Amino acid sequence: MVNKGEKLKLDLHTHIWEASSFETPSIDTAYKVINQCKKIGIDGIAITDHDHAHPDLLKISFEYYKIFTKHFPNEIVVFPGREIELHMKHDYFQTYEVGEFMLPNGKLFRNYCHPGHPSQQIEINHIQSIEVNNSIHNWHINKNQVYELADKHNLILTEVSDAHDINDIGKNYIEIPLEDLLSSGIDLNKLQIQGWENHRSI
Numbered sequence: 001m002v003n004k005g006e007k008l009k010l011d012l013h014t015h016i017w018e019a020s021s022f023e024t025p026s027i028d029t030a031y032k033v034i035n036q037c038k039k040i041g042i043d044g045i046a047i048t049d050h051d052h053a054h055p056d057l058l059k060i061s062f063e064y065y066k067i068f069t070k071h072f073p074n075e076i077v078v079f080p081g082r083e084i085e086l087h088m089k090h091d092y093f094q095t096y097e098v099g100e101f102m103l104p105n106g107k108l109f110r111n112y113c114h115p116g117h118p119s120q121q122i123e124i125n126h127i128q129s130i131e132v133n134n135s136i137h138n139w140h141i142n143k144n145q146v147y148e149l150a151d152k153h154n155l156i157l158t159e160v161s162d163a164h165d166i167n168d169i170g171k172n173y174i175e176i177p178l179e180d181l182l183s184s185g186i187d188l189n190k191l192q193i194q195g196w197e198n199h200r201s202i
Contacts, residue, residue, distance in 0.1 A: 008077060009042040011173045012111055013099050013131070013160035015083075017049040017060055020166075025063040027071050032166050034068075037076045040170035044077025046111075048099040051082040051195070058082055058199050065202060077178075079103060080202060082195070083113060086125075094119040098127065100193070104178075106201045107185025108193055111158055115149075116140035124153045126191065128184045133159035135171045156180065 020029040037045065047064055051057040058080070065080035081101025088094040096119050099111040112130040114137035115122050122145070124130075131137075132146045150157050159172040188196055 005177055005179070007175045007177055008044060009170075009173045009175050010044050010046070010077065011042055011161050011163070011170050012046040012079070012101070012129070012158050013048050013083070013113060013134070014045045014163045014169055015049045016045075016047050016064060016166075017057075018053065018164050019169075022053065025060060025067055027067055029166075030064065030067045030072060033169065034072055034075050036166050036169045042076075042170040042173050044079070045169060046079040046081055046099060046101040046109075048081050048083040048101060048111075048113075051084045058195060062199060062202070079109070080199075081109075084195070085118075088119065088121060088123045089125070090123075091121070094121050096121075096123060100196075102196075102199060102202050103182055103185045104202060105182050105185065106188070107182065108188055108196060109181055109185045111160075112155075113137075114140050114162070115146055116142055122149060124149060124155070126186060126193075127153070127155060128181075128186075129156035129158045131160055132157045133172050135161045135163070135168065137162060156184065 047061045061080040068078045079101040083099045097113040110127050112127050114134045117140035161171040163169040
């Protein structure tokens with residue numbers, strides 16, 4: 001149970017399925033994730049494996065969510081989602097990556113992943129946050145540019161692990177009230193986001 005106004009320590013960019021060597025979602029992997037979160041002192045994660053790794057990546061992410069909530073209720077906060085590659089509107093051959101995950105109120109939250117990689121250009125389109133600190137991609141990030149974009153577009157600044165190994169979860173995180181995420185999410189009844197047609201709640 002999260003108290004109103006309470007700040008949560010959240011790692012909003014993790015690759016749980018890849019960290020398990022792409023095994024079927026299991027109680028064992030979920031248990032290891034929880035232990036790592038407890039050890040490092042964070043309250044929760046977003047599951048954002050690359051969607052190109054599976055034709056229905058969201059199904060896997062939501063299977064993990066169900067395992068966490070059924071077998072380990074209230075141990076950590078978990079947001080099921082994916083990381084997708086998008087083409088820039090002004091130049092199709094320039095791409096960027098976005099982490100999308102479902103919030104408890106059924107809204108979708110989108111985090112701009114490692115700005116500067118793969119494209120040095122940055123395009124803000126239905127984005128709620130942007131990474132200013134990424135454990136494995138920091139050398140791509142022009143922090144001054146990110147601060148300017150966050151200010152211009154009213155984006156939340158995120159610090160993430162981008163963990164591809166369970167032991168790396170929580171190496172970076174942000175502290176933020178859950179309400180700040182909930183209030184800025186996308187209403188999927190008003191804006192259609194491809195891939196989320198069958199996933200409207202958690």
